[in-house]
Amino acid sequence: MRNVKKAFGIVTAAALVAGLAGCGGSNGGNDSNASGSPSASASGSASASASAAPEKFEKISLFQSKVEIAEPLEALAKKYKEETGNEVEVWGSAGDAYATQLQAKLTAGQGPTVFSVATGAEAEKFKSYLYDLSNEPFTASIAPHMALEADGKVVGVPYGVEGFGIVYNKSLVDPKDVSNLDSFTKTLEKLKAEGKNGFSLSQEAYFLIGHLINMPFALQADPQAFIDKLNKGEVKMADTKEFQEFAKFLDAIKANGTNPMEVKYDTQMGDFATGKTAMVHQGNWSYGMLKDYGDLGFDIGMMPFPLAGNTKLSVGVASNWVINAKASPEQIKAASAFLNWLFTSETGKNAIVNEFKFIPALTNIEADDLDPLSKAVFEATKSGQTVTWAFNMFPQGIIVNDLAPAAQEFFLDKNMTGEQFLQKLDAAWAKAAK
Amino acid sequence: MSKKMDKVWFAVFTVPLLFVFATVVIIPFLIGIGYSFVSWDGIPANPKVFVGFDNYAKLFQDERFLASSWHTIQFTVLALVSVNLLGLLLSLFVTAKLRTSNAARTLFFMPNLIGGLILGYIWQFIFTDAFKMVGEKTGLHSVFFNWLLDPQFAIYAMVVVFTWQMAGYTMIIYIAGIQGIPDDLIEAAKVDGANLWHRLTRIVFPLLMPAFTICLFLTLSGAFKIFDVNLSLTKGGPNNASEMFAMNIFNEIFGYGHYGLGQAKAIVFFLIVAILTLTQVVITKRREVQM
Numbered sequence: 108m109r110n111v112k113k114a115f116g117i118v119t120a121a122a123l124v125a126g127l128a129g130c131g132g133s134n135g136g137n138d139s140n141a142s143g144s145p146s147a148s149a150s151g152s153a154s155a156s157a158s159a160a161p162e163k164f165e166k167i168s169l170f171q172s173k174v175e176i177a178e179p180l181e182a183l184a185k186k187y188k189e190e191t192g193n194e195v196e197v198w199g200s201a202g203d204a205y206a207t208q209l210q211a212k213l214t215a216g217q218g219p220t221v222f223s224v225a226t227g228a229e230a231e232k233f234k235s236y237l238y239d240l241s242n243e244p245f246t247a248s249i250a251p252h253m254a255l256e257a258d259g260k261v262v263g264v265p266y267g268v269e270g271f272g273i274v275y276n277k278s279l280v281d282p283k284d285v286s287n288l289d290s291f292t293k294t295l296e297k298l299k300a301e302g303k304n305g306f307s308l309s310q311e312a313y314f315l316i317g318h319l320i321n322m323p324f325a326l327q328a329d330p331q332a333f334i335d336k337l338n339k340g341e342v343k344m345a346d347t348k349e350f351q352e353f354a355k356f357l358d359a360i361k362a363n364g365t366n367p368m369e370v371k372y373d374t375q376m377g378d379f380a381t382g383k384t385a386m387v388h389q390g391n392w393s394y395g396m397l398k399d400y401g402d403l404g405f406d407i408g409m410m411p412f413p414l415a416g417n418t419k420l421s422v423g424v425a426s427n428w429v430i431n432a433k434a435s436p437e438q439i440k441a442a443s444a445f446l447n448w449l450f451t452s453e454t455g456k457n458a459i460v461n462e463f464k465f466i467p468a469l470t471n472i473e474a475d476d477l478d479p480l481s482k483a484v485f486e487a488t489k490s491g492q493t494v495t496w497a498f499n500m501f502p503q504g505i506i507v508n509d510l511a512p513a514a515q516e517f518f519l520d521k522n523m524t525g526e527q528f529l530q531k532l533d534a535a536w537a538k539a540a541k
Numbered sequence: 542m543s544k545k546m547d548k549v550w551f552a553v554f555t556v557p558l559l560f561v562f563a564t565v566v567i568i569p570f571l572i573g574i575g576y577s578f579v580s581w582d583g584i585p586a587n588p589k590v591f592v593g594f595d596n597y598a599k600l601f602q603d604e605r606f607l608a609s610s611w612h613t614i615q616f617t618v619l620a621l622v623s624v625n626l627l628g629l630l631l632s633l634f635v636t637a638k639l640r641t642s643n644a645a646r647t648l649f650f651m652p653n654l655i656g657g658l659i660l661g662y663i664w665q666f667i668f669t670d671a672f673k674m675v676g677e678k679t680g681l682h683s684v685f686f687n688w689l690l691d692p693q694f695a696i697y698a699m700v701v702v703f704t705w706q707m708a709g710y711t712m713i714i715y716i717a718g719i720q721g722i723p724d725d726l727i728e729a730a731k732v733d734g735a736n737l738w739h740r741l742t743r744i745v746f747p748l749l750m751p752a753f754t755i756c757l758f759l760t761l762s763g764a765f766k767i768f769d770v771n772l773s774l775t776k777g778g779p780n781n782a783s784e785m786f787a788m789n790i791f792n793e794i795f796g797y798g799h800y801g802l803g804q805a806k807a808i809v810f811f812l813i814v815a816i817l818t819l820t821q822v823v824i825t826k827r828r829e830v831q832m
Contacts, residue, residue: 206795207795207796210583210584210795210798211795213584214583214584214585232582232584232798233584235584235585235586235587236586366690368690368779369669369687369690503798504796504797504798507796508792508796508797512778512779512780512781513780515778515779515780516779516780519690519691519692519779519780539797
């Protein structure tokens with residue numbers, strides 16, 4: 108009996124020790140190669156077989172911010188495996204919480220091998236994680252001025268150019284009737300009288316205020332200088348002409364439309380697709396949603412938001428593919444091979460244009476079969492009818508953390524005017540820029 | 542020999558636990574205290590600047606933090622009352638020797654098996670779409686509207702979801718307490734002519750005090766530390782009106798990148814939770830009676 112007990116004790120102790128060793132081992136592995144893949148053993152076996160076949164790379168992980176391309180990206184990863192035998196693990200997209208999750212993962216040493224960063228403050232923030240891509244073959248074909256650079260080195264490849272403005276139903280709205288504040292307001296009132304929702308925003312931070320507020324910034328003579336002054340408290344939005352008119356636009360939107368706080372991106376596009384909403388403030392990416400509705404029964408187009416008679420679409424690079432500089436050399440090699448495949452192989456190029464619906468920012472990718480919204484952006488880009496994405500120069504996180512709550516308050520408080528909203532925005536900005 | 546073996550056995554079972562507890566709780570906690578004295582944005586490559594007690598001084602001027610503490614207090618008080626009241630009622634109900642009591646027990650407990658995140662999303666749908674529809678159908682617009690868009694009702698909505706989740710759990714604890722009360726005591730009271738109210742307040746509740754201690758502790762600390770329901774149900778909105786302590790700390794660290802300030806908040810948060818729950822346990826312990 109005593110022996111049995113002893114044996115049992117030894118087995119238990121051994122099991123405990125083994126368990127501990129297991130924990131410690133896998134932690135160490137993650138720290139050293141920053142793979143972050145939940146299956147540390149899988150990547151281990153992959154590297155073991157790497158020496159056998161020359162084209163075989165380590166399994167890499169990919170994390171990116173665009174919910175819209177999550178499905179096609181997974182499909183693409185499958186195709187990549189079929190064509191090359193290498194594996195890319197696509198992590199679920201996180202939407203608004205992307206930057207947060209990315210930071211948590213990178214800080215914990217479990218970052219993805221390939222990830223995306225937004226141009227501007229976000230790229231600046233993660234600068235120490237961006238691998239120098241200057242010598243990679245695929246960066247040579249990035250369109251002029253479109254590459255993401257840090258300290259003079261190319262560190263990121265743009266997803267593509269993107270643009271937003273007013274996406275409208277051609278059978279309900281004529282762009283001529285939406286050319287300035289007066290005509291915009293009249294059109295909204297007319298549509299309201301007809302029982303239609305004239306202009307719709309949705310509750311997500313960027314769709315609620317982030318994109319909309321870009322216009323008054325972009326119309327400044329020098330947006331970057333204006334934002335710097337705003338950060339220092341030398342100017343106020345409430346005292347600036349473009350913002351004052353912007354406030355009046357907001358008043359008109361609030362008075363004549365459904366409360367955007369009740370509307371999600373899905374409902375916004377759904378109502379637009381079914382003809383209940385005439386105009387939405389959206390970008391070319393939203394065509395992916397509309398496509399699901401099949402034949403809409405009407406034509407759609409994109410026109411500029413007519414603030415101060417503006418006639419240009421807001422076009423920029425939202426996001427860039429980057430490689431995690433803190434990943435192991437093998438992982439970086441595998442990641443570089445994947446990006447090279449993505450930007451040079453027929454399958455990859457096809458996916459960028461036809462599956463992701465990106466308007467390519469690489470000169471080696473043709474785009475002749477674009478959807479109507481992307482076409483509008485593409486043509487505006489070619490003819491120079493574009494304004495910059497000033498919100499990329501905003502202080503990091505300000506749209507989600509400060510501007511969105513202020514906008515929520517504006518849309519929920521029936522008595523708040525656009526002017527009061529500007530003051531709230533000024534206050535929020537002052538706090539965030541500190 | 543056997544003394545020595547005892548010590549070995551003691552070590553075999555406690556050292557691994559101690560090791561785990563130290564690495565995942567104590568050491569991070571101590572490191573966290575260290576972080577609360579620096580100004581840092583959470584990116585390992587960037588410098589950490591020692592600022593002493595600046596972070597602690599700053600957080601008491603942070604209006605959003607103070608507002609979130611007020612939300613948390615409101616939420617905790619409401620949740621404490623509703624969870625325990627409902628849990629107690631449910632437990633009395635299912636111990637009343639009804640034919641359905643076993644099924645009812647299972648059903649009441651079930652929400653607790655669903656994670657707070659998922660519950661939040663389910664209820665988000667109920668508060669947003671279902672409430673609106675009921676309001677339109679019945680005309681009771683003062684009750685059935687989108688609760689999540691009203692600053693005050695967003696907090697009530699969280700109370701409802703938290704109650705829905707936790708009441709079943711406290712019910713189980715109360716049931717155990719009630720079943721621990723000998724039948725002869727109740728019988729004797731009945732014979733002496735005590736009505737239901739007297740039996741409850743003079744016999745059942747005093748003997749239930751240990752259960753009260755546990756349940757109040759669980760709901761108090763649970764409500765104070767709530768994060769998952771907060772995140773999935775309201776995201777702290779509208780306009781941060783339902784942002785609780787934990788979420789405020791999270792936003793400070795990850796939203797603004799003020800790692801040090803967020804840590805200072807977390808330390809203050811820990812102290813508050815510790816003081817509150819300890820006080821509560823001491824008070825209710827004192828009222829426990831022995832048979």
